[in-house]
Amino acid sequence: MQAADASLDLVYAALADSTRRTIVSMLAHGDATVGTIAARFPMSLNGVSKHLKVLERAGVLERTIEGREHRLRLAPGRLDDAARWLDHYRRFWESRLDALEGLLVQQHGPQTATRPTTRRTARKRR
């Protein structure tokens, strides 16, 4: 297995948990301490620490230790790799979604084919 493959394995595995995705979303809004992150979840500090380590090993976050304070911030590179992998195949499934939408419209009329706004927006932007 190539290094890039192993790295994507770790990033997607890190994202395959809703607690870890919430941590990513918190850090996307700004750096935070371990204490701030831990306070957000109804679980032990030890439990949160394990999730943080999974994200750290995947290269999704970076930890800086200043005295007794552990500061965390999002490390963008690996998340970007994961997003680009999906982007590469997106054009294939978007053409399939368009075909399904076309079929729905043909069978039931245009009001049946409403897709989520975020996706429409994402497509318009490109």
Added chain:
Amino acid sequence: MQAADASLDLVYAALADSTRRTIVSMLAHGDATVGTIAARFPMSLNGVSKHLKVLERAGVLERTIEGREHRLRLAPGRLDDAARWLDHYRRFWESRLDALEGLLVQQHGPQTATRPTTRRTARKRR
């Protein structure tokens, strides 16, 4: 945990394996039989079947059984959800990547800050 969270867990976990990502890339280019997919990998049919089941449970592929032939095709909805989740946070890490690039240029000159072409392209498209 909400249904959308559980669904994202399964999709990202399904993508956290290079064999399964290769299967996704094969199906992105067109529908295929289980036999065609299995022939691509140096592992038992049983091994490949397990990977296919993980992708199927995650809603990433659909299987149609016609007589003895199992046809597989990419199901676009869940992959789209996974890509959109990443898109939502992308603007945060892209601003960080821009800051890092700015810092590199400041310290070592413009030739040091070359980013992968695919990322540049992906950004231009939006």
